[in-house]
Amino acid sequence: MNINSNQIYFFMKNIRNFAIIAHINHGKSTLSDRFIQICNNLSPHEIKNQMLDTMELEKERGITIKAQSVRLNYIAKNKNKYQFNLIDTPGHTDFSYEVSRSLSACEGALLIIDATQGVEAQTVANCHIALKMQLKIIPILNKIDLPHAYPEKVVKEIENIIGIKSNCILQCSAKTGFGVPKILECIANNLDPPHGDPNSALQALIIDSWFDNYLGVIILVKIKNGYLKRGEKIKIMSTQEIYSVIHIGIFTPEKINIKYLKCGEVGWIACSIKKIQGALVGDTITLALYSSKNALPGFKKVSHKVFASIFPISSKKYISLKNSLNKLSLNDASFFYEPENSCALGMGFKCGFLGLLHLEIIQERLEREYKISKIIALCNEKRGVQINLVYYDINVMLIYEIPMSEIILNFFDRLQSISRGYASLNYKFKYFKKTNAVIIKTIVNKTVLDALTCIVHKNYIHIYSQKIIEKLKNLIPRQQFDIVIQTSINNQVVAKGTVKQLRKNVLSKCYGGD
Numbered sequence: 001m002n003i004n005s006n007q008i009y010f011f012m013k014n015i016r017n018f019a020i021i022a023h024i025n026h027g028k029s030t031l032s033d034r035f036i037q038i039c040n041n042l043s044p045h046e047i048k049n050q051m052l053d054t055m056e057l058e059k060e061r062g063i064t065i066k067a068q069s070v071r072l073n074y075i076a077k078n079k080n081k082y083q084f085n086l087i088d089t090p091g092h093t094d095f096s097y098e099v100s101r102s103l104s105a106c107e108g109a110l111l112i113i114d115a116t117q118g119v120e121a122q123t124v125a126n127c128h129i130a131l132k133m134q135l136k137i138i139p140i141l142n143k144i145d146l147p148h149a150y151p152e153k154v155v156k157e158i159e160n161i162i163g164i165k166s167n168c169i170l171q172c173s174a175k176t177g178f179g180v181p182k183i184l185e186c187i188a189n190n191l192d193p194p195h196g197d198p199n200s201a202l203q204a205l206i207i208d209s210w211f212d213n214y215l216g217v218i219i220l221v222k223i224k225n226g227y228l229k230r231g232e233k234i235k236i237m238s239t240q241e242i243y244s245v246i247h248i249g250i251f252t253p254e255k256i257n258i259k260y261l262k263c264g265e266v267g268w269i270a271c272s273i274k275k276i277q278g279a280l281v282g283d284t285i286t287l288a289l290y291s292s293k294n295a296l297p298g299f300k301k302v303s304h305k306v307f308a309s310i311f312p313i314s315s316k317k318y319i320s321l322k323n324s325l326n327k328l329s330l331n332d333a334s335f336f337y338e339p340e341n342s343c344a345l346g347m348g349f350k351c352g353f354l355g356l357l358h359l360e361i362i363q364e365r366l367e368r369e370y371k372i373s374k375i376i377a378l379c380n381e382k383r384g385v386q387i388n389l390v391y392y393d394i395n396v397m398l399i400y401e402i403p404m405s406e407i408i409l410n411f412f413d414r415l416q417s418i419s420r421g422y423a424s425l426n427y428k429f430k431y432f433k434k435t436n437a438v439i440i441k442t443i444v445n446k447t448v449l450d451a452l453t454c455i456v457h458k459n460y461i462h463i464y465s466q467k468i469i470e471k472l473k474n475l476i477p478r479q480q481f482d483i484v485i486q487t488s489i490n491n492q493v494v495a496k497g498t499v500k501q502l503r504k505n506v507l508s509k510c511y512g513g514d
């Protein structure tokens with residue numbers, strides 16, 4: 001490493017790690033947007049609302065489900081440069097496990113209180129978690145732009161219920177930006193820099209982990225002691241497994257790569273770990289060669305509050321349900337499932353959730369997974385082989401190897417109709433491959449119709465034959481004789497149909513009395 005420990009101490013002095021905590025909808029994500037806008041010097045039209053709520057469900061419901069971290073560079077009024085590592089947390093009680101994990105990476109917390117709602121249940125609960133962790137708290141009254149805001153009354157509530165003095169409480173409107181620069185100054189001047197020893201052995205706390213199809217498990221860490229360089233060999237302390245650090249990065253909020261994480265910093269690492277169980281939240285990472293003797297305290301084990309059993313409608317769907325649950329558990333460490341057997345409903349899964357909203361979110365994510373099952377079925381029908389399936393929060397990318405002959409005809413139309421026009425298709429020619437195809441001829445009254453001779457895959461001989469015979473039967477008018485339609489392969493008939501001859505109608509001239 002090119003930087004010495006004196007330099008690291010100097011850097012550490014200007015790092016501020018903090019989380020934004022509050023009751024649901026009190027304005028955490030909106031305030032994070034303002035911070036990003038000011039620190040990244042963005043104009044109002046360059047910033048999207050709730051930038052850190054990247055999941056599709058978060059955008060639809062307007063709530064934060066997963067805590068998100070972002071690194072911002074802030075230049076204070078005294079021209080000092082600060083590195084802010086901000087974590088936007090969810091406000092709903094079902095996701096309070098995310099809050100406590102996020103706070104363990106911080107030295108301070110911004111407690112947001114809606115000036116129209118006052119102190120609510122999660123305001124108190126989250127504040128207590130932060131105090132228990134001995135974090136410095138900056139209380140902020142938000143939404144003071146609203147006409148029905150009553151700041152004086154809420155300030156009194158904060159004093160009485162939480163015990164914070166009124167002169168410490170800042171006021172702002174995250175929507176208009178009023179009062180936000182003052183909050184940034186307060187963070188720089190009043191929150192503590194991270195504690196920790198850059199010279200001791202590496203101790204990095206795993207705050208969160210999730211699965212990426214390309215990079216494997218991505219681990220969000222806070223470097224408590226020591227430092228971590230790209231390419232170094234690390235050891236996961238609980239499993240003693242050793243991995244090489246392939247990528248190190250931060251969110252700005254874009255995911256970018258950097259070379260190292262210094263003591264006190266928060267960032268992500270990827271080490272080609274295949275299973276999320278290989279890097280569980282709360283675990284400690286150290287260096288393989290210069291190891292720390294002790295692991296960090298970690299987190300309390302999550303206790304599930306709501307249990308529900310999920311059964312597939314037909315036993316054929318058991319494996320695909322299992323795969324979907326597995327994929328969900330890779331991205332949500334607090335979700336649990338195990339196989340269950342019922343006499344009436346057959347094989348299924350018993351699942352544990354943190355609350356009813358958590359259950360609802362998992363159910364919805366599962367249902368969305370099933371929606372792409374129809375597209376998967378179409379690709380399978382077209383003899384496709386799945387190469388990859390990648391989730392990009394709002395989008396899913398399916399990569400298939402499909403014979404060209406299957407997609408040139410009506411594949412795109414069917415894809416569009418299944419997806420109601422939302423799917424897009426891109427393809428490129430890969431290679432020629434020997435296949436089990438046959439030449440199938442259509443014969444009408446012993447005459448081969450050359451124009452209808454076709455090359456068909458062996459699996460589709462009967463489907464193709466039935467289709468062509470039915471079509472011709474409807475098109476050829478009946479004659480005084482039978483018309484025989486056949487399909488044949490190598491002079492062997494594989495299917496046959498007949499257009500029946502017209503018969504004399506002996507009753508046509510008869511009257512009622514005849």
Ligand SMILES: Nc1nc2c(ncn2[C@@H]2O[C@H](COP(=O)(O)OP(=O)(O)OP(=O)(O)O)[C@@H](O)[C@H]2O)c(=O)[nH]1
Binds near residue numbers: 023030091092
């Ligand atoms: N008028 C006004 N509206 C605000 C202000 N701050 C946030 N809002 C609105 O309040 C709603 C909730 O804001 P969010 O930032 O999503 O709240 P949150 O605390 O992040 O919500 P969760 O993460 O789901 O707990 C949104 O409709 C915002 O536009 C403000 O200062 N003034």
